[in-house]
Amino acid sequence: MALLLTCCHSARWADRVAAHRPYPTVDALLAAADEAGYDLSRADLDEALAAESSALPHPDAPSAARTALRAAHAAYESSFGHAFVISLDGVRPGERLDRVLAGIRSRLGNEAEEERVVAADELRRLARARLAFRLAEGLTPRHSGP
Template sequence: MTQTEIGLTAFDALPESAAVETLLSCCSSPAWAAGVAARRPYADLESLLSAADAVLEALTEAEIDRALAGHPRIGERPDSANSAREQAGMATADDVVRAAIADGNRVYEQRFGHVYLVCATGRTPAELLSILESRLGNAAADERRIVRRELVQINRIRLRRMIGEEGAS
């Protein structure tokens, strides 16, 4: 699913099903998309971001897994415009770093049972590898908390882009 810039007023005016579909381009958890859509209208971008954070925080682990399923592995061919933009830094990865990330992805998935998720926007391949290697030592519960924080960051970037305020903080 591709993400288009819609603006907050237009987003608030969408029928419920269209709002959910639009939000699924930001996060593939149906419960998250439905929860964020249900809280409309939003007074401003910050209200939307706060609601999105709260809905994500309340998601079950099964819904977090659905959100993770919408993200490609770091270093693999991105499956959406969002992922391609976010992983743009990987285009400069040399073969050694690319291979190390691929190996790390396999180890991570065996250890934690899901894709290694990191907010890749603005990060170099070396940074992404370093973060991956450091997170391999985490306890499973700690890693799940980190994954939720990373999802919050990614969702916020994508929501800003969707609303047309990509540079907003």
């Protein structure tokens, strides 16, 4: 459960994934994680999003980029009441800052309910990427990674 909660901060999501173990394959586990992510209620999503934090860019990023990202995160959180979440699985490190800034800017125009749907999908993808990362790291809970 502790490992699962590092991937998605919804107790119901973690309970659902854990309830069906053992899984015959990693793919089966990841599929179960996806399914549980699709079934998050409004309260489950609120719980999970409340535990997310805005990622800051690498300290070596240009000052202007760090400032722009902080401002974009603040605008997003002010508009939607939770941290901006986006899965960057498969995005090269050098492209991540641009992807996050573009994502925030484009999603700021969403209506609240539309953004909840987008955020839920991104959270599901993020949980899957985190779980795959944890599995690749030998099932050791960590606070770094995707």
